[in-house]
Amino acid sequence: MSELTAPKAQPDAPQASLWKDAFRTMARRPDVIFATLILLFVFTMAAFPTLFTDKDPTYCIGRDARQRPDTWFAGEHPLGTDGFGCDFAATVVHGTRPTIVLALTVMILAVIIGLVLGILAGYYGGWLDALISRALDVFIVLPMLLGAILLLSLFRNGGSSGGLLSTVGPPVIALTVFGWMEFCRYTRAATIETKNLDYVTAAKCLGAKDRRIMFRHILPNAIVPVTAVIPTTIGGIIVTESALAVLGIGVQPPATSWGVLLAKGTEWAGGGYIYLFGIPLLLLIGTVFAFATFGDALRDALDPKLR
């Protein structure tokens, strides 16, 4: 039943309008606006921690330890102090940056790997495709968390020098190695689909170079399904990082991430200091929820068939 037949538009035009339409649909949804506000808040906290606290998280006074946040958001310690007398608000705020930097780095690396391998596999086919597809199969067999656990426990080193790179580096590598598969799969599928479209065949007949076809024609199509899963994946990475931290092999102290705070917080939660566990927990859940809501809406907006 093809009752409504729309005229076929130029190949590049629908791309532009797809993104514009997606943006417009998203901007109208209240849940998306809410999620965006949460994400803006978290990103600002990661970029400019001093806007939120003037305390130094490493300046700790032993006799001030374990002050409950009775005054809530006011006074000397707005969120109380932790087991060593450090200002907890400052600790949480400064723990945001490693968390976000880690998640974004993993995501960017994984997307690049996935896009490159996916386009190569889909475009050239043949043995290259067979090789990459089998590699996909193999890596999918090892779930992200388990693979990261293995890598990190195999290559665990004693302490770290404290710089952002050396504390965040190992988990970034471990999570990237086991995190690129989904992007690769989507890219490969989109590439194969696009490769046989008329305008790509036409470009080929006109003598366009492979590289040009891949970047000009295939990449814009492949990027759509990949973008749709990015927010949800970032949420997943944050969760996995916190799981690694609880196991003691994620971001290494003295650096803090939400995962490290959670791992420490569990020890105090049973003893009545629930806020040491609850506040990072709420922050993490809020952020992951915001990413997931945003991602869900983005997927709908980019694939309007099932709205």
Place this chain on the structure above:
Amino acid sequence: MAENLRVVGDTLPGADLNAPLLEVEDLRVEFKVRGKRIPTVRGVSFTLEQGKTLAIVGESGSGKSVTSQAVMGILDSPPGYVTGGEVRLRGVDLLAQDEESRRTVRANHIAIVFQDALSALNPLWSVGFQIGELFRVHRGTSRADAKRRAIELLDQVGIPDAKNRVGHYPHQFSGGMRQRVMIAMALALDPEVLIADEPTTALDVTVQAQIMRLLKQIQDERNMGLILITHDLGVVADVADDVAVMYAGEIVERASIHDAFKRPAHPYTKALLRAIPRVDTVGRELEVIPGLPPNPAALPSGCPFHPRCWAVDPERCATEAPPYEEVTDDHRSLCHFAKEVYRDER
């Protein structure tokens, strides 16, 4: 064999055998989309007699498929709702009946063949199962008997090696053979009315002719009423008895096939006829109808065809909805200038 099948559910309660086979009167369908009501079928009326073929012709979006679904009672609600009119089968108004009795009318009395057999058949069941399902559900036939009857039906619609093919799945058939399967399924319970909704549109030209011939042959054998829905006037020329041309949810012209081809009384019908390639017009350029079919959510004022029409009287056509003009007996046209067009003066 058709006779011994007529056991259960054959006679419609309250049916009057002297009444016309199928009468549709002032049928109205609206779609509700995002709180807006879009009239898609706007007062369609027609009559179908036993053994006759009525062709409903129109462009995409003219409401012809929606009409057939409303007659069958299989409109998706939401978004589509029948908002008025009557559909009478041998005098019984189907729209006034409850869902359970309507359900037994389907396949038993009115059956439908869809355009795209590949998507209209469930890909996960064998064709034998899908045909036999009708006997098992409506007649309580055993699995083995249902299969036997499915084989008979496949044989009747001209599928070679039906015994083997009965266990095959839809994707294993060619387009024409799949459409034959659809037809076999529609014929299973020996309905009085068969609706064929663009039965040949998805097929190759040579296969199209075979399928049309098959439909015609089956109709003759079983003395059914056939409603043929199509966008292609050329297809119906040698099969149909009557033609109803639909535009923007209305029947704009209703005539015998002979009259419609020889002396159309609506500018739209005339334009459709000029767009058919014919042997005697070789060398002349085919005419196209300017403009696009109207958007049912924002119909033009007055006569909905006036923006694309050449017979326009700017005053009347743009403001006044045209009445049905009877140019001869059984030939009516929804146009202010029906008589002039009929006399070929416009």
Place this chain on the structure above:
Amino acid sequence: MGRYVIRRLLQALLTLGVALFLLHYMMALSVQIRGNPALLFFGGKRTPDPAMLAQVERLYGLDNKCYERPGDPCLTPFVERLQDYASGDFGTTLSGNRDVGELLAVYIPNTLRLFMFSTVTLVILAMLLGTWAARHRGRVIDHSVRGTTILIDSVPVFLILLAYTYIIAVPLTQWARGIWGSESFMGQLFRPNYSPDYPWTTMIVPGIILGTVGLATLTRLVRASQLENLGSDFVRTAKAKGLKKARITVVHVVRNSMIPIITGIGYLFAFMLSGAVLTEGVMGIPGMGRMIFQGVQRQEVNLVIVGLTVSAVVVVLVSLAVDLLYAALDPRIRYE
């Protein structure tokens, strides 16, 4: 069908082989780069007697020269390791010197029981919620189902568990025992930890919590496939055939919807395995997950590798089962 099965089997074997080699190679690399894990056997003592070290190295199969050349794939030890695995020899634990093969015999059934509860929870919840949302597409119910499942999915399982064990479990257990007594079903149900005396009862709560992994994904999948089938041409045909609603749902919608859902469950299985590591670790369930958890904490790499090997085998088997089920359900694949 036969050829499809054989091809798929070979593919699964290849994948498994490469995955096991990958595990082995990573371990070899870590030995080559970081030095000998056998040193750990001697605890804090930095320089053990070379003869003793050699003995321990032999014990753990690290005496091959290839472990001293960075980048060497160490194929001989790999083949030996596979042979050991095939004969049921998975090595021993460093602390306690217990036979890992014997431990697996206890651990695997425990984890399977946990997964049984989780899978049942996941499938039932996702089917109900997804169907419900599809029937009320675009309305409040649809949006609330979506929001709720995303929220549940956003909370990492181990955090739910930690919150449960540290905050909720103890008062809940006391309350339940006050009413039904400590030996009753309810008295044991909410315990914050696993008890071998009640191997089924104390597994229910962690099983249900683990079952929320991927709830949003699967619910979304169920909703999408139901919508797609409800609006499909063949469902319209089924309506035109005068079939009853119930028959249309059972014969023409459910079976067609099962295909993406089965794929989804297979895919989520791997995530559940990850979830099990922390679930079992936190709740003290002696299963595969806790073995990996302890392997990490005690720095026993062998336990992690054996755990991942088992998990790889399970994932490969599950995806094989999914594909075969897929073929059984969909003739288009069967007659490819």
